[in-house]
Amino acid sequence: MVAVPLLSETVNRLNLVKGHLQGHVQEPEPHVSTCLLPVSNPTVPFWQKDVHKLHDHRSTEQIPKHSDIVIIGAGYAGVSVAYHIVSEKSCADLSITILEARGACSGATGRNGGHLRPDFYGYIPTYINRVDAEAGLEIAEFEIAHINAIKKVIEKENIDCDFTLTRTIDVWCDEESAKQAKKAYDQMVARKFEYMDDAIFYSGKAAEGICGVKGAKACASYTAGTIWPYKFIMALVEILLASGQVNLQTYTPATSIRPDPRGGYIVTTSRGEMHANKVIHASNAYVSGLLPEYAHNIVPCKGICCRIAVPEGSTAPLLNNSYINRTTDGTLSYLIPRTDGSIIVGGAAKLFKPFQEQWYNNIDDSILIDSAKDYYENYMQRTYNGWENSGAAVESIWTGVMGYSYDSNPHVGVVPRWKEQFILAGFNGHGMPVIWLAAKELALMVTQGREFETTRLPRLYKTTQERIEKARNGRKEDGDIIGTGGFSVTKQ
Numbered sequence: 001m002v003a004v005p006l007l008s009e010t011v012n013r014l015n016l017v018k019g020h021l022q023g024h025v026q027e028p029e030p031h032v033s034t035c036l037l038p039v040s041n042p043t044v045p046f047w048q049k050d051v052h053k054l055h056d057h058r059s060t061e062q063i064p065k066h067s068d069i070v071i072i073g074a075g076y077a078g079v080s081v082a083y084h085i086v087s088e089k090s091c092a093d094l095s096i097t098i099l100e101a102r103g104a105c106s107g108a109t110g111r112n113g114g115h116l117r118p119d120f121y122g123y124i125p126t127y128i129n130r131v132d133a134e135a136g137l138e139i140a141e142f143e144i145a146h147i148n149a150i151k152k153v154i155e156k157e158n159i160d161c162d163f164t165l166t167r168t169i170d171v172w173c174d175e176e177s178a179k180q181a182k183k184a185y186d187q188m189v190a191r192k193f194e195y196m197d198d199a200i201f202y203s204g205k206a207a208e209g210i211c212g213v214k215g216a217k218a219c220a221s222y223t224a225g226t227i228w229p230y231k232f233i234m235a236l237v238e239i240l241l242a243s244g245q246v247n248l249q250t251y252t253p254a255t256s257i258r259p260d261p262r263g264g265y266i267v268t269t270s271r272g273e274m275h276a277n278k279v280i281h282a283s284n285a286y287v288s289g290l291l292p293e294y295a296h297n298i299v300p301c302k303g304i305c306c307r308i309a310v311p312e313g314s315t316a317p318l319l320n321n322s323y324i325n326r327t328t329d330g331t332l333s334y335l336i337p338r339t340d341g342s343i344i345v346g347g348a349a350k351l352f353k354p355f356q357e358q359w360y361n362n363i364d365d366s367i368l369i370d371s372a373k374d375y376y377e378n379y380m381q382r383t384y385n386g387w388e389n390s391g392a393a394v395e396s397i398w399t400g401v402m403g404y405s406y407d408s409n410p411h412v413g414v415v416p417r418w419k420e421q422f423i424l425a426g427f428n429g430h431g432m433p434v435i436w437l438a439a440k441e442l443a444l445m446v447t448q449g450r451e452f453e454t455t456r457l458p459r460l461y462k463t464t465q466e467r468i469e470k471a472r473n474g475r476k477e478d479g480d481i482i483g484t485g486g487f488s489v490t491k492q
Helices: 007-020 076-087 124-130 133-156 175-190 192-198 205-213 230-243 284-289 380-382 437-450 467-475
Strands: 067-070 095-099 166-172 200-203 220-225 246-249 254-258 265-269 271-283 300-309 321-327 332-338 343-347 392-405 411-414 421-425
Touching: 067 076, 076 095, 076 230, 076 421, 076 437, 124 175, 124 246, 133 192, 133 220, 133 230, 166 175, 166 205, 175 200, 175 220, 175 411, 200 205, 205 220, 230 246, 271 437, 284 300, 284 392, 284 421, 411 437, 421 437
Parallel strands: 067 095, 067 271, 095 246, 166 321, 271 421
Antiparallel strands: 166 220, 200 220, 254 265, 265 271, 300 343, 300 392, 321 332, 332 343, 411 421
């Protein structure tokens, strides 16, 4: 492995030239994002306490002079696209370079809750109301398909990443919210969507006994998965590098892209320039740094997550399911149990949503969200029956930066106005059941010239100039990030 300089040195060099970077847009943009680079000293998540041997990897001492495909971002999206391209025999001659501003999988993927949880009825009713039932069904079935797809690749590649199939349980502790949730659930069942056969809803006195959450008024469950996300992605990175087709350059942020008069693009990085025939933008929250037209469409938003453990030598009460818990005041938390008895839990957005400066358009994942950083102290004791005397306490806590989209849908496909540039970003903190198969379909668009409409991607995922303009010309309060978006109480 090539020696890598400290990211702080790279960032300091970049800061000197940031104001002089040449953008790649053909016309002046009314808003240019300042969210170009991640910070150099992020909080350390539990998942990354044992850093993978390839975390800081550089395949070659210098960046390549040319690559058929340059992928910006070495997280879930970027690595997945590369994997699907390399997996195609017809692409064996293609060269791929992955540029990453920090270490591999150091962003949102390596900081999430490890929850592979498709949406059955949370966002789906709103998509149905905005478009039609078919559009909602497309998204639900696409997300559900990820459970088996991820299971299959883990088995095929023999990846050790603590993958577990489980039941995920939605919990409502407010009576009125529980009634609204049941109404939304019944509406989905009435549409005879086949996937709803896997879901079941409980109301009344039975709810608390079934889910174990104190004061539960209702709960619902269906099949989901849990995973060690960092281990999963880094195992894929090993496979990619072993293929010989992929050159990984960590601590090498892309700082501008401009068309080459001879064809393709010149990608400028902190360590020099390279030529690419095609470029894939997979940096999620940071995508507007190179594509400023997305500044209002995909906004970096911080979240918080932690690991809770019982004292060493004691046994944690058994918890078999993953959860989405909603308190009486509507504070939502997502939670997964681990085989070692510890708990990964995060969320609590209701606490910090009023303080926009702490999370909205904020890329500083070196600082915890002040209004929520203490929320998970004694969380298990006050939330779950049987945990009162467990001694469970927060063992580690971290924050991460996610890319939230104006209309709650990811942006996938050809970047409008830019031939041979592609985007896979804007996952709204819900990328685990979206990215893998979206990357598979995008790989076909990149390598085979497939039109979006010929892929299996849900139609609402397509990035379009119309979506770009809607966010750019609209108020942020009218979008789904700051506004309510018309979502029901089932929103995850």
